[in-house]
Amino acid sequence: MTDQAYNFAYLDEQTKRMIRRAILKGLAIPGYQVPFASREMPMPYGWGTGGVQVSAAVLTPEDTLKVIDQGADDTTNAVSIRSFFERTAGVATTTATDEATVIQTRHRIPEVPLREGQILVYQVPIPEPLRFLEPRESETRKMHSLEEYGLMHVKLYEDISRHGHIATSYAYPVRVEGRYVMDPSPIPKFDNPKLGEMAAIQLFGAGREQRIYALPPYTQVVSLDFEDHPFEASKADQCCGLCGATDSYLDEVIVDDAGGRMFVCSDTDFCTARQAAGHRGQDAA
Amino acid sequence: MQAQVLSGGFSAPAIQSAQAFRGIMEAMARPGTIHTVTGSTPPAPLSAAAGAVLLTLCDADTPVHLAGARDCAEVRAWLAFHTGAPVTDPSSCMFAVGTWEALGPLTAFPVGSSEYPDRSTTLIVETPDLQPQGATLTGPGIKDRASLSVPDVGALQANHALFPLGLDFIFTSGDRLAALPRSTEVS
Structure with missing residues (x-):
């Protein structure tokens, strides 16, 4: 039941129009960060204020919403955002990836390939991939306009000289259609290969930093690397303790105070579906 | 004031927009x-799709340029009542609406700057017909290739060459619309 004290999907119409215009420009210029007038939301910065505003601007009453936090449907952030939209937009919610039309995510891409008609909304903390290399917005903006991305390669090179390999393991920078270098939000680099040629629309919202950017479907997205140090999508060299999956991204969970540990799928829906289909891992009850 | 000015907007604005x-x-x-958008019945000669786009995206923050026959008293009054968007010339508009012939030359519209390429005009081009055939489209958003009836391949190629x-x-026709962002290669 929609809470009648709020406009549909919480935001007022003028705000939604402003966000919608930013989304369209973002789709027209893949990977470019469009400034927008981010609003205060009834949650703190860092809890998905950007993603929530983008979701509010794209939701229709016919949608089915799924919210994940690091792959999980049952964490605090995911549960509260889901109930926020149940209350203010009256939309149906689900935890099943293939039933959802809009998926808001914090730091993961679902294991199940997304299809046309679905929209993936990312919560982004720092949208500027060059920010930790150059703190001034005036300079990073100039660097994007001039395609001056040498500094990013220097950063990756320093990884190699220090660690022997590219140690960046999340928020791994990508180049979109050979033009803009983009921060894919802090997803593990295991998820980077899914960014390109995806059938779904990908929208990125950074509330505190007031930026929206987008990847239309079937966009070319290349993770930055070197010829002699090619990009590698890495994961823990284990299989899921609950469902036995060998190809999913795994979380390491400490299970006692004697150093005992297990690895489980970070995507809870993927893991649950596999267990329901009869797959069992070594730690399954 | 004409009743037509007050009608023709969305009956449930939050949902329909x-x-x-x-x-x-x-x-x-x-x-x-090609997609169908409904809910708007703007005064002639605006199409239903163009009306829905204006209602969905325009407000007092977005100067709109009305080109050719669309720059008439009925459309101006309807736009003012339903969106509050100021009507301006091509050089300072965020949206422009008209036929391809009325909108030209395209060089009159802002294309953004290299630091802010988003500060460019979105053109709502009223076309008599919209068909998934004609020019071949490739680029972001298109799996292999798509086709769309576009008015002038040369001008769209010149626009794509400016990317980003x-x-x-x-492109609007009746209650149907299709879009062509600058990222699309047309041949």
Whole structure:
């Protein structure tokens, strides 16, 4: 039941129009960060204020919403955002990836390939991939306009000289259609290969930093690397303790105070579906 | 004041603009696909789709240029009442609406700057017919290739050559629309 004290999907119409215009420009210029007038939301910065505003601007009453936090449907952030939209937009919610039309995510891409008609909304903390290399917005903006991305390669090179390999393991920078270098939000680099040629629309919202950017479907997205140090999508060299999956991204969970540990799928829906289909891992009850 | 000025907007603005936006967004994300947007009955000669786009995206923050026959008292009054958008000349507009012939030359519209390529005009081009055939489209949003009946391949190629600067187009016909962002290669 929609809470009648709020406009549909919480935001007022003028705000939604402003966000919608930013989304369209973002789709027209893949990977470019469009400034927008981010609003205060009834949650703190860092809890998905950007993603929530983008979701509010794209939701229709016919949608089915799924919210994940690091792959999980049952964490605090995911549960509260889901109930926020149940209350203010009256939309149906689900935890099943293939039933959802809009998926808001914090730091993961679902294991199940997304299809046309679905929209993936990312919560982004720092949208500027060059920010930790150059703190001034005036300079990073100039660097994007001039395609001056040498500094990013220097950063990756320093990884190699220090660690022997590219140690960046999340928020791994990508180049979109050979033009803009983009921060894919802090997803593990295991998820980077899914960014390109995806059938779904990908929208990125950074509330505190007031930026929206987008990847239309079937966009070319290349993770930055070197010829002699090619990009590698890495994961823990284990299989899921609950469902036995060998190809999913795994979380390491400490299970006692004697150093005992297990690895489980970070995507809870993927893991649950596999267990329901009869797959069992070594730690399954 | 004419009753027609007051009517023809969305009857349920929050819901209908959300639904119309999804059509517009899908069109912009998948160039060449044709979508139906309903709920608006603007005064002639505006099409229903162009009316829905204006209602969904325009307000007092977005100067609109009305080109050719669309620059008439009925349309001006309707736009003012339903959106509050100021009507301006091509050089300072965020949206422009008209036929391809009336909108030209395209060089009159802002294409953004290299630091802010988003500060460019979105053109709502009224076309008599919209068909998934004609020019071949490739680029972001298109799996292999798509086809769309576009008015002038040469001008759209010149616009694409400006990327990441450039204009974005929404083609409207009746209650149907398709979009062509600057990122799309036309041949």
